Amino acid sequence: MTPEPHLRRDGAWVGASVPRREDPRLLAGRGRFVDDIVLPGMLHAQFVRSTAAHARITAVDLSEVRAVPGVVAAFSAEDLDLDDITAELDRPAHEFVPTSMPVLARDRVRYVGEPIAIVIARDPYAVEDGLEAAVVEYEELEPVVSDTAALAEGAPLVHDNAPANTLVDVSLFATEGIDDVFAEADCVVRIRTKTGRQNALPLETRGVVADWDDRDEQLRVQTCTQVPHQVRTVLSRCTGLQERQVRVTVPDMGGGFGQKCVVGREEIAAAAAALRLRRPVKWIEDRRDALTAAFLAREQRYDVRAAFDAEGRILAIDADVVCDMGAYSCYPFTAGIEPLMASAEMPGVYKLPAYRVRGRAVTTNKAPTAPYRGVSRPQYVMVVERLMERAARELGMDPVEIRRRNVITVFPYTGINNITYDPGSYRESLDLCEQVLRDEGWYDVRGSADRVIGIGYACFSERTGYGSGAFAQRKMSVVPGFDISEVRMDTSGALVVTTGTMSHGQSHETTMAQIVADRLGVPIDRIRIQQGDTDRITYGWGSFASRSITIGGSAVAAASRKLGDQLREIAAHLLEADVDNTELDGESGVRLRDAPDRRLSFIEIADVAYLRAHLLPKNVGPGLTATASFDVGGDGTFSNATHGVVVELDRGTGGVEILRYVCVEDCGVAIHPQVVEGQCRGGIAQGIAGALFEQVTYDDAGQPLCPSFMEYKVPTAAEIPDVEIHHLETPSAFTESGAKGAGEGGTIGAPAAVLNAVNDALRSTGVELDDTPIARETVHRALEAGS
Amino acid sequence: MKPAAFTYHRARSVAAAVGLLNDLGDDAKIIAGGQSLVAMMNFRLARPEHLIDIGRVPGLDHIRRDGAALRIGALVTHHAVETADLGTDFAVVSDAMRWIGHLPIRTRGTVGGSLAHADATAEWCLLAVLLDAEIVAEGSGGRRTIPAGEFFQGVFTTALEPDELIVEVVFPRPAPRAALTEYAERRGDFATVAAAVDLDAPRVVLGGVATVPLRVPSAEAVLMTDGPRIPAGEAAAAAIDPRDEPGVSAHYRRALTRTLVERACEEAAAR
């Protein structure tokens, strides 16, 4: 572990916060997003959506729609006749029940906003006129609008094949004798909490432009997705096209956060409509649909007990987790994504001797869910960090000290959850975070009599870059993990590098190029990163779960190294030297080790490789390309961080203000520290949103109550504090450049730290709050009762 | 979120706008800054067949002292008021503007639009009642002046006739010791509760607790006799009768009322 590593880099690209390659076009408004794409004769699509939360469809009549001026076509499920989208786990029926998600609802609707028909018109206004003319008749069924209602005796079934509305029910761990541990423990604490349903809320809503190309015999789909190849696979399965007949490309993206790492029904339907009409079709999700009918996340209920000894050492955790996954399993992850993540990873940074967990996913008549930045970790970290603080309070200990006694300090550490944790700076990040707040005098401020101030922490780790093995362990039947990269050098000595990952705002065009630049000794402006094109890139898994730099970046590095070897081999032949006597000279050339002035530039080598191939050595083919794949071995690599937060509560209103936010993070080698900080800040903003602001709510009939930003309270810049970030660096041995993932940590730590700080501020009231988002009225009531 | 089709008319004068309102009847709507109307049209909650744009009507964009009074034209934007120097007499008006939405909204939204839209938590509506404003309207029957106390009639309902246009609002008396404050979870949101006080009149007006901006005579009586602060807050909280709503119980709204009236009194006294 090294403090502030990026301050002392020396000429290498990795570790330098170079100007982002993306910035000139994005900052000047010259980016190209899906909605910027205009094709000749392009039509516009929107969806007739269910107005009932749970109903049988008895009739869909689109005849009036087709008569609306400007409307070109309207298709129901029957008209398009597409196969369903079904995501599977390799688990027995008592553990997992799959759902068939039709692209357009056929005979049954399961949430308000579910697409029933697609309407296509000459302009976006006529489309909406068309939607108003649709007639759908429903036979209403009783809706299931909460996890408790879903599990209630005799509850109506959302899917007839899922008894007790349970899609996933797994008990991954149950340490023998755990009940005795609880019986004999000095201290047992319990947290029961419910976290609000949230929307990942990319600024750019979902959208697609699709058209059929006769010359290429291809359905060309330009869509803002984190997973272009998975969109191609599903589209080919739903339509019966071969995958070569589908080309998915991805333009600039305004965020995804997981909402776009699953395949959306609308992008499939719009593409199928373009195929049918042989005309370009554009669908841009409007904000109302984005808030009510897009994939949601995060609504979970925990009932967790923890046992401690008198010195504050944790002895056992016993957890029951129920995730309200809404109406369908998402592809490819399934409804298992949240309960499996929580079950597998809950012990986190602590040395836990005994663990029992049951994780369930229930289905309800609400919009379905997808992974959202952090996936369950914001919640279980919040629960575990609350357990720590509650135990500290019961035992009369300092809340940082109790963590110090429990965090893993000797690595590698194999936990009770069968996960081996690679080295991190759990203890160091905790110490430094506390030190910063102490040095700044916040503990004195906390003591002032006339103010209501609290300090809270979250200490956590985060597995980044799940390899195939890790996902296989969760028994996913579609197992993302590897990434393949191809590096190609042209005759000008410049490079095109493919990656199967998909930047949707994370600056991969810059960071991946930095990795290549160091491997080959080529400046980054001679390197182009090619992503988001299924025709040009070998099957990739896109970007999610902090996998891009760890897995994609390692593939890019490995392919670069291979190309470097090839360049050396050709150079050795041309210089009549031994390959072992050659090295890349860091200046776009190869030189001899023992005679550095004898060198060949990459341009000279490329000249031979392409234009004078007869000069190549016998065993080397023409051209300069290298391909390599990478998968994370073992249990992969864990980033970690500690967040410290100071809040002030307003007695008169229950208002919560964040006075100070400190984040000490360790993502191994930071390729581009500023990008890492951007990821931290953005993630923290989303974590604060979950702790204090955002919640998707429904009424008893399952009608969504948050169709606009008036109701769905995404925080603005005014609500998000400055965040001070400190870096520690524990390089990963699992990845090519020592990097660990940095995409999700901010979101993971913030809810726990904020909630702990609020509870610390309420310390004199005797009230403890565990649910999020924290209701201001509840804070006010606590302060009122306590004064 | 695209509006239904409408016919667009640009009015060049107040008379022309009134004429159009008269001719087109119920199917027509005035559009000023569009910051309330367009959102409703995009959701198709409002679907006027005709829009009469008064944005370029001359003579409605003044901010002017007229003796003791302050006159503000209907097309003046929130931002123009926020950045105008109204002196200590009407600092309460310019200071209140920062509570309205966000900067882009304030640069388009207008005084006339806010008063006509008549949201019960809108700052302009509170200010109008607080300062005994007179709303000047023009219709086919000519000009008339409507006292703020009679203007707001219920949820988004005013005393305007269908063919009438707001042309100006007049604040007749200076209010050097007045303040408006409010609470919402996020900056720029409509207030959960807003409170405005004028210690000299005295006046206490609340937003967010009833269907119209609510004067609270019992709290005003306290200000008359006891002087500012805590008892006025108590009186205001006791006087209102809010409903329990999801996320905001009646009890909480009363507590917010108490707090905000107290704080408004403190702010006003400190001017």
Ligand SMILES: Cc1cc2nc3c(=O)[nH]c(=O)nc-3n(C[C@H](O)[C@H](O)[C@H](O)COP(=O)(O)OP(=O)(O)OC[C@H]3O[C@@H](n4cnc5c(N)ncnc54)[C@H](O)[C@@H]3O)c2cc1C
């Ligand atoms: C995100 C957001 C947040 C907001 N927050 C606040 C807030 O905190 N507080 C607040 O007060 N407002 C808020 N607003 C509303 C904003 O202040 C509007 O500008 C205002 O309510 C309407 O003014 P306008 O000029 O935009 O009117 P328009 O939207 O053009 O019209 C509104 C209504 O008034 C009528 N109308 C307009 N001008 C006249 C006139 N001269 N005579 C007669 N009728 C007329 C129109 O026919 C229409 O019915 C917010 C708006 C948004 C989008």
